[in-house]
Amino acid sequence: MTVMTGAEAIIKSLSVNGVDTVFGLPGGQLDYLFDAMYKEGDNIRLIHTRHEQGVAYMAYGYARSTGKVGVYTVVPGPGLLNSAAALCTAWANFAPVMCISGQIPSTAIGKGYGDLHEINDQLGMISHITKWAERIDHPSLAPDRVQEAFKQLTTGSPQPVEIEMSMDIMALQAEVELLPAISDYPRPPIDTAQITEAVKILVNAKKPLIYVGSGALEASREIRALAEALQAPVVAFRAGKGVISSEHYLSANHPMGHRLWGEADAVLAIGTRLHWPLVMWGKDDELKLIRVDIDQVQLERICKPELGIVGDAADVSAAISVALSDADHQPESREQELLALRAEIDKLVRSQVAPQMAYLDVIREELPRDGIFVDEVTQVGFASWYGFPVYEPRQHISAGYQGTLGFGYATALGVMAGNMDKRVIQISGDGGIMFNIQEISTAVQYQLPLVTIIFNDSRFTNVQRQQKEWFDGRVICSDLHNPDFVKLAESFGAAGFAAHDAESLRAAIRLAFQEKGPSIIEVTVKEFFPPPWPFLMMPQNRKEVCE
The missing domain is CATH 3.40.50.970 (Thiamin diphosphate (ThDP)-binding fold, Pyr/PP domains)
Structure with missing residues (x-):
């Protein structure tokens, strides 16, 4: 001692x-x-x-x-x-x-x-x-x-x-007396009977679907192998993005997942609350639901599945893959079908949220493949949930269902501190950025080379849109008075850049990446961004919704 x-x-x-x-x-x-x-x-x-x-x-x-x-x-x-x-x-x-x-x-x-x-x-x-x-x-x-x-x-x-x-x-x-670190805690054992039952459901399905959340982040390799063995598309909303690369033909974003959910006859949900699909899209007897989670409590939350498996996502996925191989399950490729659906959905998205997608396209093109994107509770952020592709787990950070306005900037500084070998881009609206704007000081003091993009339209856009639509155009407390964010950044000792459209944003990002410390890019937005909600709050497409 x-x-x-x-x-x-x-x-x-x-x-x-x-x-x-x-x-x-x-x-x-x-x-x-x-x-x-x-x-x-x-x-x-x-x-x-x-x-x-x-x-x-x-x-x-x-x-x-x-x-x-x-x-x-x-x-x-x-x-x-x-x-x-x-x-x-x-x-x-x-x-x-x-x-x-x-x-x-x-x-x-x-x-x-x-x-x-x-x-x-x-x-x-x-x-x-x-x-x-x-x-x-x-x-x-x-x-x-x-x-x-x-x-x-x-x-x-x-x-x-x-x-x-x-x-x-x-x-x-x-x-x-200091105690040694313990890292080899036992994981839940595999129940072979449950694996057999899961395989039976999946093999008999004509349109199987996999849905992943944050509980699947450490099981990317196993889930990809399982998805390929089943020819099952893998849907991720926010937390599960990157478990399957957005470039893989089996990867599906939220609106694509909505279409697939409506025709699926079996869903394997891995490490996810499955909240939006169950309470918005619905479930019926024609859809057999298998849930896999490390936490027993999660398995029957919202509704009771046909099969609930307590276990590690990687272990269970690997076990199902082995059982599928033993059963010599060889479904036909769905590559052409799914690529066509992806193109259809992408065209539809771009037709309705074109301004947000223009900015997201530039950010994706300028951010290296191993870079990390941190969103915010803002119009471009909402669209990023379905419009920003990533290639590995943990490359898109959000606030999840808490929707904590103002989380983005400080969160991104933590991302940057933990990933100094990578590029990190964070987006904010002019409302959310002010919650933790003082942390520019921290970014400068510790030379955290975060690039932050502030979309400045001088309003709480979502609030004002709802006020106008719900209350006969009456607007209250949703117009904002803002500082000059470029000058504010410079006053802290950070780099400041201005942009006014997607291409000027591209130029600003390239300049910001040359800086050794933090940068702020202010994008002046004059238009009212179109609502991102048609591709988020999607309608019921099964017979019943879970409550």
Whole structure:
């Protein structure tokens, strides 16, 4: 055993578990934790930001783009609450994010004295948006609690966790035994009877379909082999994009998936909530549903499938492929059929959301194949869910169903911090960018060469469109007064560029890629972008919808 402070016990336990980056914002209850990180030296890279929401979103972006645990630290009470939107986003997207929160003095917890940053039942409050949360009451307990946190983050559904320690416990010295990292946790065993049943359903299907979500991100190779063996198109909405390359003839975007869903007689859903298809497109007895998920709870959420398999996406997909091979299943190729359908859908999309697609085409052409795209809750962002192709998992980062406006910029900085060998482009509207605009300072300070494109039309476009359509043209609080974003970027020390159409955006991206630090490209938009919703909120095409 070694004598160390509680704060040192946490930081050294992070190092043991392979953490190399922490996003943080210092404050009174974290003084000893930041000193412990200073002592750790180059073992951990510390990136500090200008707001707690920024640190948490950066941890989310880091985790979502790398698959590794994203760690952030904030002061208790208002600091933790400031980070809650990002925790909600990590929860919604099954991202392995660890929050380390400070606490008021241990002798005052629960007594309502009014200590700095005190909040009633902080642990209970945060437990609603974390998979697991625990207070560490003595330095000697830190290694065990950190080890448990990593177990929660890396087994089952990888949703966020929180650990907290009071400031006096962080300062307390005690004998501590560090514990080794554990990475070989057992995965659920394969149930051969269920595999046999799944194969029977899939072999007898004339139009099988695979639908993937974030639970399939580490099973790309196995799912592609399975899809080819079945000649089953693979549909991804947001989280599952890239599991099958958009260039593969079996890859299908959301509107193409809607068409295929309507004629499918068997669906294999892997690592996905399957929310929009089930509650919007529907299901009936002619569609046999097989669900695969690491989490038992997910299998019967929304509606009960014909078959639910608890297991790792890669393991189950590989097992089904082996069983299909043993059965000598050799369906005819659907390549020509699916390529024709893709061309039809693409033509339809471009006819209705041409302005957004023009910008997305330029971004795709200029972003290297291994680059990462981070969207935002904005008109071009919505269209990107079905209009932006990617080639590998984790190349398109979104907020998922939380739709947390303003998540994009800080999230993209975390993506950039975790992928310094890649190009990263992030898009924002003029509304969302202002939520975390202060983090340009962080980008400059740490020389994070993120390229951000701001589409500036001086309004909350989606809100204003709905106001005009729903309330007889009455508009309220949806017009925006904005700064000159180019000058604002330059005032922080970032590069600023202006564009006004797709081709001038192309030129600006090329200039931005020459910069060593962050860049902001302001695109002045004068037209009212056409609604992206016809290819998202798509109508029921089965006999019943699930509720």
